[in-house]
Amino acid sequence: MAKAFLFIFLGILPSYLLSENLEGGFGTIVNDQKEPISFSSDSLFFNEKTGTSEMKGSVNISQGETSLSSNYAEISFNMNTNELERFFASGEVVLKSGNDIAMGDEAVYDFIKNELTILGDVYFSQAGSTIKAEKAVINTETGSASMMGSVKTTLMPLGQEGDGE
Secondary structure (H helix, E strand, C coil): CHHHHHHHHHHCHHHHHCCHHHCCCCCCHHHHCCCCEEEECCEEEEECCCCEEEEEEEEEEEECCEEEEEEEEEEEECCCCCCEEEEEEEEEEEEEECCEEEEEEEEEEECCCCEEEEEEEEEEEECCEEEEEEEEEEECCCCCEEEECCCEEECCCCCCCCCCC
16 A cells, blocks of 8 residues: 555656646646656655655655745545545745746645645746735636735736846
């Protein structure tokens, strides 16, 4: 069971988390899916009875030019099907892909709903354009997104990049 979970954790998580469904022009995620995947943290704990895995301290998940970092990450999977159900990261969450960046205090990916939620001081930067909000919800299947809470947007004209601030 532990080997099966480790395979699912290491082999499938980045494909879901950094799915091409987030593409919308965001970074190099699509191209990076063929690259090797690396994981690191200060500690890693598996609990087969509850179907959870925890990574604590200096969490880093990378594939090609795409990386996710946080202070803590928890993965939940269905004990009957061995399929991932939920990914949670907290503490200085940063998703970088190429030159594009998404940041927040927490991130939750619901594999059942295909929904990525980023909470608290949300910041997106792409080609000099930026969005700041308190909450962002992205459906990775449809590509739809919504931002809530003091949303501030700076859009750069095509062909011009700036600091977006």
